[in-house]
Amino acid sequence: MSRISLVLLSALFAVRLMAAAEGKVVKVLPHLLDKAGRHSLSPSLFERDAYQAELRKHPERVGGIRYDIHWKVRGAAATKLRLRLQLRTSERAGVAPIVLETPVSAKSGGWTGLSLDAETYRKAGNVQAWRATLLDGDTEIAEQRSFLW
Numbered sequence: 001m002s003r004i005s006l007v008l009l010s011a012l013f014a015v016r017l018m019a020a021a022e023g024k025v026v027k028v029l030p031h032l033l034d035k036a037g038r039h040s041l042s043p044s045l046f047e048r049d050a051y052q053a054e055l056r057k058h059p060e061r062v063g064g065i066r067y068d069i070h071w072k073v074r075g076a077a078a079t080k081l082r083l084r085l086q087l088r089t090s091e092r093a094g095v096a097p098i099v100l101e102t103p104v105s106a107k108s109g110g111w112t113g114l115s116l117d118a119e120t121y122r123k124a125g126n127v128q129a130w131r132a133t134l135l136d137g138d139t140e141i142a143e144q145r146s147f148l149w
Contacts, residue, residue, distance in 0.1 A: 021073050021074065021075030021136045021141055022073070022074045022075050022141060022142075023071065023072060023073040023074070023075075023134040023136070023141040023142035024071065024072045024073075024142045025070075025071050025132045025133070025134055025142045025143055025144035026070040026071060026072060026109075026144075027069070027070040027144075028067055028068075028069050028130065028132045028144055029067070029068045029069075029070075030065060030066075030067050030127065030130070031048075031052065031066050031067075032052055032055040032056065032064075032065055033063050033064045033065060033066055033115070034051075034055060034061055034062065034063050035061065035062075035118070036063070037063065037064070038051075039051070039052070039066065040052075062118070062121065063117075063118045064115055064116050064117050064120075064121050065115065065116050065121050065127065066113050066114065066115040066116075067085055067100075067113065067114050067115075067130065067132070068111055068112075068113050069083060069085070069111065069112050069113070069114065069132050070109070070110075070111050071083060071104070071109050071110070071112065071132075071134050071142065072108060072109035073108065073109055073134065073136075073141070073142075074108070079136065079137065080103070080135075080136060080137045081104045081135065081136055082101055082102065082103050082104065082134075082135045083101065083102055083103075083104050083112050083114070083132070084099060084100070084101045084132070084133045084135060085099070085100045085114045085130060085131070085133075086098070086099050086100075086130065086131045086133070087099075087100070087116075087124070087127050087130050088127070088128050088129040088130070088148075088149070089124040089125045089126060089127050089128060090124075090125035090126045090128055091123065091124055091125030092124060092125070097131075098124055100114040100115075100116070101114075102114060104134075128148055129145070129146045129147075129148040129149040130145065130146045130149065131143060131144075131145040131149045132144050
């Protein structure tokens, strides 16, 4: 390998290290919560789905909603990571969406939950569309959105 190609390769590697973080929002799972804050009565996925159906049938038992968001990030420049969730609801049509946001640690990724309490959930109405965004400072590095967003 010649010296020039070695210098170019090392410069390219240095630029890659200084590049912004790369991220991905892998999955967004909405879960209705009961008044005790549970989304399931047991750890079984079948039981979780059955309990979610039960909560949808009986809205008076709902004590809020939580969005569990699976995200990943790569890159040394990830310093101020935040996860933002925007919700468009039936009672807030034509108004700015509800925004939930939380800082996340700059590890490789994980699951983070963002919740609406019972009162806010009831005032907002049914969620019609959502958008989850992973931010590094003010730079959007990943997003996932529902079909109707």
